[in-house]
Amino acid sequence: MTAKEIRESFKSFFESKGHLIVPSAPMVVKDDPTLMFTNAGMNQFKDIILGNATPKSRRQADTQKCLRVSGKHNDLEEVGHDTYHHTMFEMLGNWSFGDYFKKEAISWAWEYIVDVLKINPEDLYATVFEGSPEEGLDRDNEAAQIWEQFLPKDHIINGNKHDNFWEMGDTGPCGPCSELHVDSRSKEEKAKVPGRELVNKDDPQVIEIWNLVFMQYNRKADGSLEGLPAKVIDTGMGFERLVRTLQGKTSNYDTDIFQPLIKVMADMAGCKYGDDEKKDIALRVIVDHLRAIAFAIADGQLPSNAKAGYVIRRILRRAVRYGYTFLGQKEAFIYKLVPTLVAEMGDAFPELPAQQKLIMKVMQEEESSFLRTLENGIKLLQGVIDEAKEKGEKEISGEKAFTLFDTFGFPLDLTELICREQDMGVDEKSFDECMQQQKNRARNAAQVQLGDWVVVNDEGEGDTISEFVGYDNTEYPAHIVKYREVTQKKGSVFEVILDKTPFYGEMGGEVGDKGVLVSEFEEVNVVDTKKENGIAIHILKKMPEHPEAEFMACVDVETRRAIEANHTCTHLLDEALREVLGTHVEQKGSLVTADGLRFDFSHFEKMTPEQIREVEHIVNERIREDIPLEEYRDYPIEEAKKLGAIALFGEKYGDRVRVVKFGNSVEFCGGCHAKSTGRLGMVRITSESSIAAGIRRIEAITGKEVENMYDIMQDFMNDLRTLLNNAPDLMATVQKAIAENKELQSQVEEYKSQKAKEMKEMLIQKAVEKNGVKVISGVMPMEPQQAKDIAFQLRGQFPEALLVVIGSAEGNKPTLTVSLSDDLVKEGKNAGQMVREAAKLIQGGGGGQPHFATAGGKDTEGLKAAVTKIIELANL
Amino acid sequence: MDINVIKGDKTTVELSGRLDTAAVEEFDKELATVVAENNNIVFDCSELEYISSSGLRAILTIHKQLQAKGGELALCNLQPTVKSVFDLTGFTMMMKIL
Numbered sequence: 001m002t003a004k005e006i007r008e009s010f011k012s013f014f015e016s017k018g019h020l021i022v023p024s025a026p027m028v029v030k031d032d033p034t035l036m037f038t039n040a041g042m043n044q045f046k047d048i049i050l051g052n053a054t055p056k057s058r059r060q061a062d063t064q065k066c067l068r069v070s071g072k073h074n075d076l077e078e079v080g081h082d083t084y085h086h087t088m089f090e091m092l093g094n095w096s097f098g099d100y101f102k103k104e105a106i107s108w109a110w111e112y113i114v115d116v117l118k119i120n121p122e123d124l125y126a127t128v129f130e131g132s133p134e135e136g137l138d139r140d141n142e143a144a145q146i147w148e149q150f151l152p153k154d155h156i157i158n159g160n161k162h163d164n165f166w167e168m169g170d171t172g173p174c175g176p177c178s179e180l181h182v183d184s185r186s187k188e189e190k191a192k193v194p195g196r197e198l199v200n201k202d203d204p205q206v207i208e209i210w211n212l213v214f215m216q217y218n219r220k221a222d223g224s225l226e227g228l229p230a231k232v233i234d235t236g237m238g239f240e241r242l243v244r245t246l247q248g249k250t251s252n253y254d255t256d257i258f259q260p261l262i263k264v265m266a267d268m269a270g271c272k273y274g275d276d277e278k279k280d281i282a283l284r285v286i287v288d289h290l291r292a293i294a295f296a297i298a299d300g301q302l303p304s305n306a307k308a309g310y311v312i313r314r315i316l317r318r319a320v321r322y323g324y325t326f327l328g329q330k331e332a333f334i335y336k337l338v339p340t341l342v343a344e345m346g347d348a349f350p351e352l353p354a355q356q357k358l359i360m361k362v363m364q365e366e367e368s369s370f371l372r373t374l375e376n377g378i379k380l381l382q383g384v385i386d387e388a389k390e391k392g393e394k395e396i397s398g399e400k401a402f403t404l405f406d407t408f409g410f411p412l413d414l415t416e417l418i419c420r421e422q423d424m425g426v427d428e429k430s431f432d433e434c435m436q437q438q439k440n441r442a443r444n445a446a447q448v449q450l451g452d453w454v455v456v457n458d459e460g461e462g463d464t465i466s467e468f469v470g471y472d473n474t475e476y477p478a479h480i481v482k483y484r485e486v487t488q489k490k491g492s493v494f495e496v497i498l499d500k501t502p503f504y505g506e507m508g509g510e511v512g513d514k515g516v517l518v519s520e521f522e523e524v525n526v527v528d529t530k531k532e533n534g535i536a537i538h539i540l541k542k543m544p545e546h547p548e549a550e551f552m553a554c555v556d557v558e559t560r561r562a563i564e565a566n567h568t569c570t571h572l573l574d575e576a577l578r579e580v581l582g583t584h585v586e587q588k589g590s591l592v593t594a595d596g597l598r599f600d601f602s603h604f605e606k607m608t609p610e611q612i613r614e615v616e617h618i619v620n621e622r623i624r625e626d627i628p629l630e631e632y633r634d635y636p637i638e639e640a641k642k643l644g645a646i647a648l649f650g651e652k653y654g655d656r657v658r659v660v661k662f663g664n665s666v667e668f669c670g671g672c673h674a675k676s677t678g679r680l681g682m683v684r685i686t687s688e689s690s691i692a693a694g695i696r697r698i699e700a701i702t703g704k705e706v707e708n709m710y711d712i713m714q715d716f717m718n719d720l721r722t723l724l725n726n727a728p729d730l731m732a733t734v735q736k737a738i739a740e741n742k743e744l745q746s747q748v749e750e751y752k753s754q755k756a757k758e759m760k761e762m763l764i765q766k767a768v769e770k771n772g773v774k775v776i777s778g779v780m781p782m783e784p785q786q787a788k789d790i791a792f793q794l795r796g797q798f799p800e801a802l803l804v805v806i807g808s809a810e811g812n813k814p815t816l817t818v819s820l821s822d823d824l825v826k827e828g829k830n831a832g833q834m835v836r837e838a839a840k841l842i843q844g845g846g847g848g849q850p851h852f853a854t855a856g857g858k859d860t861e862g863l864k865a866a867v868t869k870i871i872e873l874a875n876l
Numbered sequence: 877m878d879i880n881v882i883k884g885d886k887t888t889v890e891l892s893g894r895l896d897t898a899a900v901e902e903f904d905k906e907l908a909t910v911v912a913e914n915n916n917i918v919f920d921c922s923e924l925e926y927i928s929s930s931g932l933r934a935i936l937t938i939h940k941q942l943q944a945k946g947g948e949l950a951l952c953n954l955q956p957t958v959k960s961v962f963d964l965t966g967f968t969m970m971m972k973i974l
Contacts, residue, residue: 407929438896438898441898446901
């Protein structure tokens with residue numbers, strides 16, 4: 001079976017068992033501060049498992065794109081060196097939320113593996129949880145008995161808590177799990193060592209393919225376990241290793257998931273996979289990383305210098321390094337593999353073909369930029385190596401290697417490689433020390449201590465917790481459900497959860513609300529509102545003294561209205577940009593605050609001033625039309641699509657959504673909006689720039705901010721007019737002033753040049769001869785540049801036996817200018833040395849070359865003495 | 877790292893310690909208000925021992941922000957190691973070094 005067939009067979013098998021097949025959630029996680037990337041199939045169901053959301057179906061299945069760059073087997077630096085670990089991978093999974101449990105989960109797993117995929121049952125082993133006396137948990141006999149219907153007892157193996165008990169975190173849902181392992185070794189090998197002895201022993205041919213998690217407990221904060229009312233089945237099967245097993249390969253990279261990509265890359269590099277281990281590693285690194293980068297960009301995550309964007313940048317740079325070092329790729333190359341990737345995976349993941357152009361553009365730009373960094377780094381490193389060699393050292397210091405890495409972005413492995421080529425080493429120990437110190441500093445700076453949640457009012461727990469009522473209200477009666485203290489380096493704040501709240505928690509680019517909580521006892525400020533796991537967290541600097549009281553939660557209305565106007569403006573801009581630039585425009589990010597907005601979108605060239613103005617005019621026209629907000633809350637997604645609502649790539653939508661419509665602008669959106677477009681007042685685009693290859697950024701302001709801007713412009717114009725004696729035609733007056741100024745400047749230049757000529761003549765007339773050397777000297781008021789010009793003209797006029805010393809002053813700034821003819825320089829005289837010594841007499845310093853030097857100072861009184869001193873020092 | 881802001885004709889910011897990944901978040905936060913309120917800023921780097929690429933990026937951003945509003949960023953008293961980083965990266969050509 002091909003990879004594509006296997007993926008489809010999984011979906012259709014579980015569809016036949018009554019499962020709803022859902023699309024993969026984006027690989028890049030948005031709005032969850034605890035997670036940057038989806039690292040398991042269950043991530044997208046976290047809210048359902050925690051009881052914060054209701055599932056659209058109690059049986060669901062999917063293939064989920066995941067990314068792991070840390071952990072036991074997923075250290076980024078290790079990927080590619082073996083044949084079965086990846087950064088990005090697919091996880092096939094099926095779920096039951098309070099529906100079927102162990103019996104069906106195990107039976108269907110067996111049916112799919114043995115009956116559909118035709119894996120030999122004799123090669124299969126299952127593990128079950130052996131129990132934990134300290135937790136008061138028995139062996140999972142229920143699972144074992146079900147497995148016994150399919151497997152002989154010696155193929156069912158007990159597993160410990162580490163391998164066979166799954167927990168979501170320190171608290172929350174957990175339960176035993178059962179893994180299905182497959183032994184893909186040859187007959188001979190199986191005869192020598194039975195498969196059961198190799199299960200969970202890191203044998204690359206005896207591997208776990210499916211993990212079935214039976215969530216039946218809830219871990220409480222005191223560590224004890226209680227039964228979970230709605231039990232959950234959560235399974236995960238690594239797609240790449242499943243394909244490897246089914247296609248009878250020993251390496252994931254030998255399957256048809258990777259081989260087409262490897263072949264194209266190997267052809268580009270003029271090599272063959274399998275001929276040279278180092279090149280093979282490079283090929284594996286590149287094709288693995290290509291997938292991670294392409295899917296991340298398709299999900300809207302561009303390489304950048306922070307958080308998820310930095311992880312993507314590191315992955316891309318690692319692939320470039322391997323290509324550069326082992327495959328001789330000196331120019332951007334990874335992006336050329338994207339068409340092959342799209343051909344292989346585009347059917348299952350339509351976001352890839354839809355954004356192919358953008359993915360390629362971003363990758364090419366990012367690769368080229370890193371290759372430039374590499375070239376600069378190589379030059380710097382050569383300097384460091386030469387210096388070490390001169391000192392007779394055999395290695396370069398770890399500190400130098402660290403600076404190359406930390407300041408110039410030059411990776412250590414390349415430093416080592418280049419050093420090795422020149423018989424030099426790198427002091428890795430001190431490099432590691434520098435790195436460790438850096439990490440410690442970062443850890444200390446970012447240290448956050450989370451206090452325990454203090455429950456104030458548990459009536460609000462459950463379905464009604466933190467219900468958002470802020471679309472219709474800016475004030476609402478509320479109770480504090482729970483709070484906790486968060487301590488950081490800069491002090492501590494309190495996170496407060498209310499039962500109902502009009503406060504919008506920061507999400508989807510819109511900043512959180514500010515305001516106050518008022519009770520009969522007191523008033524406390526809410527300085528910000530964030531959103532975590534779908535719950536609004538109110539940030540307070542001070543806790544109320546009576547947290548149990550009833551509060552009126554009041555949003556700062558003026559700020560909220562400005563935020564709403566700016567959010568609505570992003571929708572109108574999105575629509576206008578598509579009208580002016582074309583339908584390829586896709587929103588790639590936004591920031592909506594009370595002061596203004598930022599809107600990032602895909603477009604491949606700079607917008608012209610005319611296009612910017614046209615967009616502004618369209619939006620302002622829609623504002624003047626005062627189009628009312630049409631809002632569809634809790635609306636079926638299929639209906640929303642029929643309305644023509646724009647969905648964003650990389651966003652996860654539920655089956656019921658909110659749609660925000662202003663005339664023809666229809667978008668899926670959870671944010672706060674103006675009641676009609678007229679509330680925006682007016683829009684002004686304040687800047688248009690590029691933030692990455694193929695991505696433009698518009699910044700704009702609305703309402704009062706536009707008014708403020710026009711006030712400033714008006715004041716400026718008035719001041720300018722006053723300055724120009726209330727001239728009726730400002731433009732003509734300024735143009736006239738510029739022309740006059742130009743004319744005057746040219747007259748001044750002419751005068752100066754005439755003056756310089758006269759001064760030069762005066763100096764020549766005063767010249768004296770000393771032992772056959774013409775000494776031209778004097779102190780005169782002139783600019784340093786004039787003195788320099790005269791000195792050079794004189795050198796040209798008298799090419800031999802000449803010393804020129806000019807003391808000039810411009811205001812109270814003295815300058816010494818010295819020049820010597822070449823024959824005197826040959827004799828060993830040095831203008832630089834002379835001027836340095838004489839500069840002391842004008843309380844200054846200077847220097848230059850042997851034939852020409854200058855010095856500046858503070859004391860014009862000393863100029864004469866300094867000129868005399870230089871003539872003395874010339875020792876003619 | 878320590879950041880000390882001295883207000884005057886030209887606001888001076890004294891930087892000391894290491895401007896690296898660990899320090900850059902705090903640096904960005906502290907300087908955001910200074911940049912918003914001033915057009916001309918001088919960084920006194922006499923106590924600045926080390927600068928990483930994150931630090932360079934932060935300084936470049938401030939340089940661009942000030943330039944966009946017609947102001948200027950100047951650096952003074954650079955220690956030799958920091959100066960050499962500024963030379964190699966071309967920052968000394970872009971910014972005013974006093």
